[in-house]
Amino acid sequence: MSKRKTFRRHFWQAADSFIETAVTQNIVLVQAIGLCPIIAAGVTLQSGVALTACTAAILLPLSLIMPFIGNYLPKWLRPVVYVLLAALLLVGAAYLLETYISPELYARLYVFIPIIAVNMLHAHNASMAQTMHPLETLFEALGSIVGFGAVICSISALREIAVNSTLWGHPVGIGYVLPEVASPFTAFLMLGFMAALLQWVRQRVSAYFRGKEAEHQ
């Protein structure tokens, strides 16, 4: 097989895994990975975006590094090395966030940024990312970030509107606030409803395509 054909095959596999982790098998809503930051820290849209950015800052470089060194490591050592590298990268990301972006936001997120380093997202990716092509791992990491980011941003935006009646710090103009929404159980409820919505959409879409196939035959 020519080099070009191999690349094309890898590209389509990668695109497939991107769609899978981002939408159809959403990393949060279907696989239930990375719930902790969403439930505990996703209270304002700013913190949601910051957590997504920190996750991206770790996942993207690691997904490029791991396929190259993963094969030289014994299986039991892979998650350990992965988490150590993640912690190293996180120190840099946290430093950037504190000095250049917003010390306030850093102070508010406090413990939840270090916790990202040992998030289940990475453990999941570390176990997956040894033998795959770098392109595939990169797209899978991108898919995780998009899936995780979409969920945490929507939940934190809704919670910010309900708790403070603001969005990204700007007032929305709803007079009535519900401070209870900041508690963890509402985040669980929202996650449950979003997961149910995703299942519903998936069923609808697959039923639609099944109908099309039946028409062709």
Added chain:
Amino acid sequence: MKMNNNPAPHIRTEQKSRHMIMDVLIAASVLYVFSVFNYGMRPVYIGLLSILSSVTCEAICCLIRRRSLRTLLDGSAAVTGALIGLVMSPMVAYWVPMVGSAFAVLVVKAPFGGYGRNVFNPAAAGIALLSYCTPQRMFTYPAIGAGMQLPLDMELTAQDASVGTSLAAQIRDGATPTVNRLHLLLGDFVGPIGATATVILLACAAYFIIRRTASAWTILPYLITCVLCAWCTPCTGLDTLHSILAQMCAGYVLFAGVFLLNDPVTAPRFWLGRILYGVFAGALTMLLQQVGRMEAGSCFAILIVNALSPIIDRWSYYGWRNITRLLRIRREVKAHE
């Protein structure tokens, strides 16, 4: 072969689930009548508005799911509303039980597929939500007096009725409960609308057991576990019997055991599973009542055991089957020898 795949409750006798629900409604109405003597007509309005809210939400869910509105006639939504109304404080604002009932039907019951498919008891979940979100309104009780008539305004403040300390709050704070035994039995002490009438609640339990609406395999282990736990942690300054009675009457302990625990949908089906379920719920209730900061500990306990109920059912069923099989094999081997 044709397989019937019907939702719970699975009932083997001639009885229908509608009869069970009617039994619960009858028992709840008795408690509402009792509360009229204590507080006037306000508790009845609270209950009716709560039922109205839950039935309206159920109708909305039926319309969304394009089902016939005749499903409302099974009465399960009305039961949810009536039970939520029974644990409110008599001076609660009218919108509080309505919000609880709406939450119970719209979030806890309908998304799982309606009556017979719900994982958690809707009434317990509604009460848990209210006690988490509006503890100030839920646990402010009026002091009780003979023939008191609470005003029927939308919101009552401390000026409208003198506020009393509830029995559960007294026990939790380590104070000596000031209610004597006769008043504990008659329900003549500060507390929720329907959860204080000890004798009536016990009569309701007996009625449910006789009518086979509820299983004695759940109620009795629950009550026995609660009594044992209360015996182990006596109140200061009371003799043993009085202390046990006071702890059983405090909060929703008895009410939850009689009304919420026996939901035929969420309780296990197998008898051993029911016993374990009752014991576990009782122990958890008394634990939350002792260390929790809310009086609604029993509702949280019931939600936790509801989540575990399928596991309890399966393990107890297969465990019992394996034990009996082992015993039978051993007997056969002995006979063979």
